[in-house]
Amino acid sequence: MLDMLSYEFFQRALIVGMLVSLCSSLLGVPLVLKRFSMIGDGLSHVGFGALAVAAAMNLAPLWVSIPVVVIAAFLLLKLSGAGKLSGDAAVAVFSSGALAIGAVVLSQSGGNADVSSYMFGSIMAITGDDLLLSVLCSAVVIILFIVFYNKIFAVTFDEGFAGATGVRTELYDTVISLLTALTVVVGMRIMGALLISSLIVFPALSSMRVFKSFRGVTVCSAVLSEVCFIAGMEVTCELDFPAGASVVLAFLAAFLIFCAAGYIIKRVRKSTPKPQEDI
Amino acid sequence: MINDLSFTVYQGDFLGIVGENGSGKTTLMKLLLGLKQPQSGQIIFSGGLKQSEIGYLPQQTLTQRDFPATVREVVLSGRLSKLGIKPFYSKSDKNKAEEYMKLTGVDMLSGRSYRELSGGQQQRVLLARALCATEKLLLLDEPISGLDPYSAQDMYDTVRRLNKDMGVTVIMISHDLNGALRCSNRVLHMEGGQYYFGTTEEYRASDIFHTMSTCDCHCCCEHHTKGGGESA
Numbered sequence: 001m002l003d004m005l006s007y008e009f010f011q012r013a014l015i016v017g018m019l020v021s022l023c024s025s026l027l028g029v030p031l032v033l034k035r036f037s038m039i040g041d042g043l044s045h046v047g048f049g050a051l052a053v054a055a056a057m058n059l060a061p062l063w064v065s066i067p068v069v070v071i072a073a074f075l076l077l078k079l080s081g082a083g084k085l086s087g088d089a090a091v092a093v094f095s096s097g098a099l100a101i102g103a104v105v106l107s108q109s110g111g112n113a114d115v116s117s118y119m120f121g122s123i124m125a126i127t128g129d130d131l132l133l134s135v136l137c138s139a140v141v142i143i144l145f146i147v148f149y150n151k152i153f154a155v156t157f158d159e160g161f162a163g164a165t166g167v168r169t170e171l172y173d174t175v176i177s178l179l180t181a182l183t184v185v186v187g188m189r190i191m192g193a194l195l196i197s198s199l200i201v202f203p204a205l206s207s208m209r210v211f212k213s214f215r216g217v218t219v220c221s222a223v224l225s226e227v228c229f230i231a232g233m234e235v236t237c238e239l240d241f242p243a244g245a246s247v248v249l250a251f252l253a254a255f256l257i258f259c260a261a262g263y264i265i266k267r268v269r270k271s272t273p274k275p276q277e278d279i
Numbered sequence: 280m281i282n283d284l285s286f287t288v289y290q291g292d293f294l295g296i297v298g299e300n301g302s303g304k305t306t307l308m309k310l311l312l313g314l315k316q317p318q319s320g321q322i323i324f325s326g327g328l329k330q331s332e333i334g335y336l337p338q339q340t341l342t343q344r345d346f347p348a349t350v351r352e353v354v355l356s357g358r359l360s361k362l363g364i365k366p367f368y369s370k371s372d373k374n375k376a377e378e379y380m381k382l383t384g385v386d387m388l389s390g391r392s393y394r395e396l397s398g399g400q401q402q403r404v405l406l407a408r409a410l411c412a413t414e415k416l417l418l419l420d421e422p423i424s425g426l427d428p429y430s431a432q433d434m435y436d437t438v439r440r441l442n443k444d445m446g447v448t449v450i451m452i453s454h455d456l457n458g459a460l461r462c463s464n465r466v467l468h469m470e471g472g473q474y475y476f477g478t479t480e481e482y483r484a485s486d487i488f489h490t491m492s493t494c495d496c497h498c499c500c501e502h503h504t505k506g507g508g509e510s511a
Contacts, residue, residue, distance in 0.1 A: 033346055147366045154356040157346055161405075164312040164335040165360035165412050212392030213349040 004237050012131045013123035013190055013243070017229050019138035020187035024196075025203035025225035026145045027180050029218050030156040032204040039076060039177060040197035042091035043184045046072040048118055048193035049098035049105075050185075056109035062133050065185045072098075073181035077173060121192030121244030123236065134186045141179045148172065153214050192244035199225065202251035209255075209262030228254050286467055286476040288450060290415075293442045295463035295479070296452045302469040304452050308420055311450070332360075334409030336419045339401065344394060350404050351389040354380055357411025379407040383437055399430025403437065410441070417441070419451040423458065431455070435462055 004010045024040070031037055050065035057064075072094060079090040106115055117125060126134070145152070154162040155172045163169045180200070188196045203221035211217045232247030239246075284307070288294050296304055309315040310322060312335060334357070357379075358372040380386040383403045388396065393404060402422060409417055419438065423431035439462050441447045453459040460466065466482040468475040475485060 033342060035342065150356070150359065150362065150367065153348070153352065154359045157343065157348060157353065157356060158337060158340065160314075160337040160340070161335055161408070162356075162359065163314050164333060164337075164418075165357070166313075167359060208345070208347050212347050212395070214347055214352050217347045 009124055009126065012126040012128070014233065016126050016131060016134040016186065017123075017190045017233065017243075017247075018226060019134060020183055020190070021199055021203075021225040021229040022222055023138050023141040023145075023179070023183040024187060024199035025221040026218065027141070027176060027183060028200040028202075028204035029207075029214070029221055030152050030176055031180065031200055032208070033156050036177075037201045038088060038091045038197070039073070040180055040184055040200040042076060042095045043069050043073055043181055044188050044193045044196040045095035045102075046098040047185050047188050047196075049100075049102035051118060051188075051193075052102035052105040052109075056105050060129065061189070062130055062185065066133075066137075066182065069181045069185045070178055073177040074174065077177045116242070117192070119192050119194050120242040121188070121190050121195060121247075123190060123233075123243045125189040130186075130189065137182045137186050141183055144175065144179060148175065149218075152176065157214075190243055191247060192242070195244035195248050198248045198251055199229075202228075202248075202255055206251075206255045206258040209258040210265065224254055225251075284469075284474050286474075288416075288448060288465070290448055291442070291446050292465055293439075293449045293463045294451070294465045294467060295459035296450065296467045296469065297454075297456050297459050298469035299471070302471060304469055305420075307469070308418060308452060311418060332413040332415055334411075334413040334415075334417045336402075336405050336409045336417065336422055338420050338424065339405075343401075346394055348393050349389065350380070350385055350391055350393055350396070351376065353393050353404055354385075354389075354407045354411060357408035360412055376407070376411055379410040380404075382410065382441075383407040397430070398426050399433060402426065402430070402434055406434075406437065410447075414445065414447060416448045416450070419449065419453075421452055421454060423453070423455060431458065438462065 005014075028037075028040075031039060047065050047069045050068040051061050054061045054064035076090055076094060102118075106118075151162075151167060151172055154165075154167060155169050159169050183200075184196055187199060191199060203225040204217065206224060207217040207220035211220050228250040229247055232250040233243065235241055235246040235250070236243045241249075284303075286294075296307065298304055306315065310317055312333060355368055355372065355376045358368055358375060361372065362368065377386065377389075380389055383406050385400060385403050385407055388400060388404070393401060396404065406417075406422075409419075417438070422438065423434050426434060435458055438449060438451070442449045442462070449462075451459060451462065460479055460483065463479050466475070466477065466479050468482065475482065477485070
């Protein structure tokens with residue numbers, strides 16, 4: 001990987017990838033806990049459709065897909081919140097619909113676009129403009145997450161209680177899903193439309209096996225996502241695997257390790273019982 | 280739908296709200312909390328009490344079952360309304376949280392994970408969180424549902440102590456008629472659009488109580504048998 005670092009396109013891919021990993025791992029914690037894991041998946045398919053349309057019309061990909069995906073995120077939230085469609089059904093409608101549109105547009109636009117790179121990611125895809133926009137988006141996500149950390153915790157843990165103490169829970173739900181939309185769009189060029197949601201789900205899910213505090217899970221997710229992203233990139237460079245797929249495999253390995261660790265910790269705790277606390 | 284309901288809660292009261300499912304208890308609670316707006320009529324908070332100063336103990340949700348959070352994190356989140364636009368909790372917020380954990384007897388558990396606690400312990404953690412939001416008025420939504428008889432009794436004792444010793448006003452929604460009557464000094468009975476509001480003594484003497492308690496008898500007996508079985 002070190003000799004690849006001299007290439008500018010690879011530097012860009014690495015910077016964007018690391019930022020996106022960080023953002024999605026942070027957002028993943030509340031999303032997974034609120035049972036919204038699939039929202040990232042749905043949004044990435046919408047992103048795929050938008051990218052295909054942008055490519056066919058020769059427009060800058062991010063400038064088209066960001067507004068489209070942000071609107072989709074907003075609609076998804078409204079639909080599942082209003083109880084008109086259940087959350088998972090809403091995601092299914094959006095993702096298959098957008099995927100179909102993308103496929104049709106790509107097939108009609110003369111086949112100059114590389115479908116596989118859209119689906120599974122490519123480290124060649126990031127341009128200078130993309131880099132700038134990605135850094136901006138990531139900065140917004142990270143700053144908002146830190147500023148709203150305590151509110152996000154409260155809303156995620158207990159929406160009813162948070163609402164009763166005067167927190168505008170819908171506002172924070174909207175903020176989280178809009179941030180997710182931004183992250184998904186920025187990350188899907190490297191990770192691919194089919195695989196970007198793994199960045200959201202895997203770090204949080206793995207950390208939850210081992211850590212028992214919200215802060216612990218959040219910090220561990222962030223660190224884990226960086227480690228796995230870099231490990232995945234290393235595999236990509238050495239073995240010429242698709243970038244997104246390598247990263248997901250690294251996450252999968254980490255998940256299995258964390259599962260085993262969680263199991264062992266549980267066993268050890270059971271065999272050394274604490275003094276009984278009175279009820 | 281709730282129609283023509285009017286009642287008053289004074290400072291230091293313990294109001295038990297009892298009644299069947301679907302009689303509007305949950306709707307009433309949402310109105311009190313400001314999660315819903317009344318179509319007509321109003322809820323008046325007097326004496327400097329604000330709507331956001333209700334300490335709410337909600338029913339537990341499915342999400343919380345595997346939620347990674349320490350007891351301290353959960354209790355501290357009760358200070359959220361005091362936070363305003365500040366992003367982080369201050370030292371005094373943390374001290375308050377410690378104080379209420381002691382008061383509800385969960386201070387020994389503060390570093391433990393919420394999901395690893397027993398049902399009774401979890402309820403007391405949520406009670407500490409509710410106190411963090413306010414010392415004036417607690418609103419408890421089915422506080423003993425899902426608890427074994429001992430934890431339930433313990434929960435009642437804790438709440439009663441808060442009411443008696445600290446003068447916390449309590450509004451408790453409950454299916455457990457006997458438990459509610461033992462703690463409360465006022466009762467609001469809701470059933471199929473009929474309401475009864477009065478002191479607990481008046482309620483015990485009323486017709487509506489007699490119909491209710493004969494229906495309830497079976498459940499009570501079952502409750503006691505269960506308790507006896509576990510202790511044996």
